[in-house]
Amino acid sequence: MEDILGIVQSMKSISLDEMSGVKLMNRIDTKYLVTETQLRDILLGIHESYYAQEVEGNRLSPYSTVYYDTPELTMYRIHHDRHLVRDKVRVRTYVDSNLTFCEVKHKNNKGRTKKKRIEVEPIPNIIDNPEAAAFLAEKQPYPVNSLSPHLVTIFDRFTLVNYDKTERLTIDCNLHFENLRNGNTATMAPLAVMELKQDGRTHSLLKDVLLDLRIRPYKISKYCIGTCLTQPDVKQNRFKKKLRRIEKLKLQ
Numbered sequence: 001m002e003d004i005l006g007i008v009q010s011m012k013s014i015s016l017d018e019m020s021g022v023k024l025m026n027r028i029d030t031k032y033l034v035t036e037t038q039l040r041d042i043l044l045g046i047h048e049s050y051y052a053q054e055v056e057g058n059r060l061s062p063y064s065t066v067y068y069d070t071p072e073l074t075m076y077r078i079h080h081d082r083h084l085v086r087d088k089v090r091v092r093t094y095v096d097s098n099l100t101f102c103e104v105k106h107k108n109n110k111g112r113t114k115k116k117r118i119e120v121e122p123i124p125n126i127i128d129n130p131e132a133a134a135f136l137a138e139k140q141p142y143p144v145n146s147l148s149p150h151l152v153t154i155f156d157r158f159t160l161v162n163y164d165k166t167e168r169l170t171i172d173c174n175l176h177f178e179n180l181r182n183g184n185t186a187t188m189a190p191l192a193v194m195e196l197k198q199d200g201r202t203h204s205l206l207k208d209v210l211l212d213l214r215i216r217p218y219k220i221s222k223y224c225i226g227t228c229l230t231q232p233d234v235k236q237n238r239f240k241k242k243l244r245r246i247e248k249l250k251l252q
Contacts (some may be wrong), residue, residue, distance in 0.1 A: 001036065001173070001190075007043040008059050008158055014051035016097070019161065019168075029113050032194040032210065033218040033245070035252050039171065039192050045209035046160075050169070053159035055096040060156050062095040063172075066180070067223045068126070068147040073234065075142075076227050080238050084109040087140045088223060089147060091126045102132040104139040125149060151226050152178040162205065167198045169206060177226035186229035191249055193220060 034042065052059045068089040069075045078086045088105040103117040116139050118132065126132045127144055136144050158171040172195075175188040196206060210216075220242060228236045228243060236243070 003040050004036065004043060004173075005060065007040065007047050008052050008160075011047050011050060011052040011160070013054040013059070014161060016053070016055060019053055019159075028111060028198050030196045030198075030217050031220050032196075032215055033220055033249065034192050034194060034215060035249055036190050036192070037252070038213065038215060039194075041213055042194075042206070042209055042215070045212070046206055049205050050160040050162050053161070058096055060158060060173075063153075063155055063157050064093045064095060065153045066091045066126075066149050067151045067153070067226075069150040070142060070146045071148070073150070073227065076224060077235065079221060079224050080235060082238070084111075087142075089136060089140055089142075090223075091120070091122075093122060102126050102129075102135060104136065106140070149180045151223060151230065152180060153222050153226055154178075155222075164202070166202045167196060167204060167206070170195045170197070172222070175222065177222075177230050179227070179230035182231060184230040186226065188225070188229075188246060188250075191246065193222060 053061075055061055068091070075086065075088060084107070086107050090103050090105070091100060092103055093100045100120055100122040101117040102120045103115060106114050106116075108114070116135075118135050120126060120129055120132050123129060125148065127136075127147060133144050136147070153175065154177075155172045155175045157173070160169040160171070161167070172193045173189070175191070175193065177186045177188075179185070196204070198204070224239060225242065225246070227234060228239050
């Protein structure tokens with residue numbers, strides 16, 4: 001990880017304010033699952049053409065996210081059963097900037113993701129916040145009183161943006177999960193989940209580098225994998241192949 005930190009430190013910086021024009025709230029997301037060695041090679045290939053986001057002098061930012069679901073894990077099961085239209089409800093805290101948002105992510109049947117969010121005060125159950133409850137009642141399809149905290153994901157993130165500001169790349173490392181309903185914990189370290197966010201189909205240097213390294217897109221949901229790893233009795237037939245791949249890559 002020290003090599004990776006060194007490469008990111010060598011990149012030109014971009015501030016949160018400068019990132020405001022690269023929000024890509026209506027976007028196409030492409031995910032990749034990579035080892036530390038692969039991540040180092042990727043960064044070496046793009047470091048002269050991408051900015052690294054810097055927050056108060058830090059380029060590696062800690063995140064904490066609480067995912068909400070119904071008692072039956074309806075949102076998880078809809079994803080597992082391959083429904084194209086699906087939603088996720090979460091509360092994300094950006095630890096460096098001390099900001100917390102209640103968010104709804106909606107994916108349509110054309111593969112596009114729309115994210116809506118409002119800033120909130122961090123409390124144990126966001127449903128107890130009247131403003132957040134009203135927001136959730138409007139923006140997602142489930143009865144608000146049926147939702148409760150289910151899974152915490154904690155990770156460190158690098159955020160990169162290309163010089164043309166047409167795409168953003170997030171790199172999530174040190175992934176850990178805690179199931180709030182049964183107390184189980186799990187980790188995906190030392191693997192990293194990369195997510196390329198684009199609003200359109202412009203040329204991407206990153207995709208050229210990934211092609212050269214023979215790294216292909218890999219559909220993976222941190223929420224679903226975290227649920228599988230911390231709740232073995234949940235239906236997970238569709239994800240068993242992914243779970244085996246994760247364990248294999250962790251040994252490389």
